[in-house]
Structure formats: structure tokens, C-alpha cells
Amino acid sequence: MTARRKALVVMGAMLGSAALAEWARPTIKVSDSYKGFKLETVFPSAFGDWRVDDKTPVIVPPPDQQAMLDKIYNQTLARTYVNSQGARVMLSVAYGGDQSDGLTVHVPDVCYVSQGFKLESSRDATLQAAPGIVIPVRHLMMTMGSRMEPVTYWVLMGDQATTSNTQRRLISIRFGLQRLIPEGMLIRVSSINPDMDKAIPVHTDFINQMMAAIPADQRERVIGKVSI
Numbered sequence: 001m002t003a004r005r006k007a008l009v010v011m012g013a014m015l016g017s018a019a020l021a022e023w024a025r026p027t028i029k030v031s032d033s034y035k036g037f038k039l040e041t042v043f044p045s046a047f048g049d050w051r052v053d054d055k056t057p058v059i060v061p062p063p064d065q066q067a068m069l070d071k072i073y074n075q076t077l078a079r080t081y082v083n084s085q086g087a088r089v090m091l092s093v094a095y096g097g098d099q100s101d102g103l104t105v106h107v108p109d110v111c112y113v114s115q116g117f118k119l120e121s122s123r124d125a126t127l128q129a130a131p132g133i134v135i136p137v138r139h140l141m142m143t144m145g146s147r148m149e150p151v152t153y154w155v156l157m158g159d160q161a162t163t164s165n166t167q168r169r170l171i172s173i174r175f176g177l178q179r180l181i182p183e184g185m186l187i188r189v190s191s192i193n194p195d196m197d198k199a200i201p202v203h204t205d206f207i208n209q210m211m212a213a214i215p216a217d218q219r220e221r222v223i224g225k226v227s228i
Contacts, residue, residue: 039077039093042218048209050089053082081206089206092188108140108151108188117142117149121196124163127152127204129211135223138163141196150199151190152207154223158182161224187222 045052077093094106113119120141127135140151154161157168158175159182168184175182189206193199214222 037095037221039075039095042214042222043077043079043091043093043210044213045079047213049083049085050081050206050209051083053080053088056080056082056088083206087202088191089202090188090190091206091210092186092190094186096184107155107186108142108153109138112140112142112149112151115144117144127207129208129223133211133223135161135207136163137161139196139200142190147192148194149190150193150196150203151188152200152203153186153188156183156185156187156222156224158184159220159225183221185222 073094073096075095077091079091080088081091082088109119109122120143122138122140124136124138127137129135135154137152137154140153142149142151154163155168156162158171160167160171162168162171172182189203191199191202193202211219211223
């Protein structure tokens with residue numbers, strides 16, 4: 001085979017590979033199937049024994065942090081709730097319609113530390129949100145000076161609740177093979193409490209009542225496919 005012919009064969013292979021890669025590139029956003037989706041509608045301001053506490057100011061991220069969140073997410077929601085016993089829980093939700101790389105969600109392990117918090121401890125667990133509904137969650141104890149903030153969170157990637165980047169990467173690949181771009185949602189619940197073991201049951205009660213109040217047709221988009 002002449003050098004010219006070899007060059008043409010190599011060039012043809014390269015062009016073919018490029019065309020195949022372009023054809024296989026995910027192009028269909030799952031989020032496009034849900035027009036009019038609003039976090040304020042999905043997450044009620046009152047449910048069970050919990051109500052939004054309008055007297056407690058919501059802590060907003062620093063401007064540079066907010067700018068980063070605006071690039072990653074399409075919508076964010078931050079509220080503080082209070083129950084009849086005076087317990088307060090902070091809810092933060094961030095939604096992104098394009099999670100094509102499976103890693104763009106800004107998890108609390110990272111964002112809290114970037115704001116000056118120290119990660120004292122962390123552990124993965126499962127939360128029995130309702131009969132027949134189990135959510136994999138991650139618990140953190142974050143501290144900054146005298147502020148001690150237990151955190152419970154999970155990340156909805158595509159159709160599955162996750163607690164690790166590895167899980168999210170695999171889901172992204174699975175969707176990509178179908179040429180789909182998954183959506184993602186970070187759901188974070190936290191409170192001010194020096195005792196994580198006492199805070200977690202409060203978080204669980206809050207999440208249980210919230211899940212019961214979320215419209216059934218939206219619940220799977222918050223917790224993923226139900227795990228029995």
C-alpha cells in the first residue's frame with residue numbers, strides 16, 4: 001500500500017470515528033419533557049406539622065458561590081421551616097436540567113468547606129421516607145466556630161437517588177448510551193444542633209412529611225424510582 005493510500009485510509013477512519021462520536025453524543029434533554037417545572041410548586045410551603053418560618057432570614061451564598069450555582073443549576077430554592085415544637089430545619093434544593101457529565105452537582109461536602117466550614121464526620125445511610133420508600137442519603141456534621149450544622153442530603157441524577165460521584169457517572173453513561181441528557185437535583189436538609197444523632201430523627205420526620213405532601217406525579221423526580 002502506498003503512503004498516499006495509507007494516509008487516505010487513516011483520514012477516512014478518523015473522519016468515520018468523528019462522525020460516530022458526533023452521532024452518539026447525547027442530544028435529548030430529559031428535562032424538555034417537563035415543561036413548566038417549578039421547585040416552588042413541587043415543594044410545598046406547609047405540610048404536616050411544618051410551616052415556612054418567614055421570621056428566620058434565609059442565608060444566601062457569597063456572590064462568587066452564587067455565580068457558580070447559577071451556571072450549574074436552572075433553579076434553586078432555599079427555605080427555613082419550623083414545627084409546633086419550635087424545631088427549625090433548613091431546606092435547600094437545586095435543580096439542573098443538563099447533567100450530561102454526571103458530576104456537575106455541587107455537593108455539600110464541597111460547598112460547605114468552600115464557605116469556611118469544617119467537615120467533622122460523614123456517613124452514608126438509608127432513610128425510610130414512607131412505607132415502601134427508601135432513599136439513600138448522606139449525613140454530614142459541618143462546623144464553623146460555634147456553629148454546628150448536621151446535614152442530610154441526596155442527589156437525584158436521572159431516575160435514581162445517589163450519594164457518590166461514581167454512581168452519578170455510571171447513570172450519566174447509562175443515559176448517554178440512549179442519547180439522553182439526564183436532569184439532576186440536589187436536596188439538602190440541615191439544622192443547627194451539636195448532636196447529629198438527635199438531629200437526624202428531626203430531619204427524617206421533616207423529609208417523611210414533605211414526601212407525603214409532594215404531588216405523587218412529582219415525587220419520583222425528587223427521590224428517583226421507588227426502592228422497596
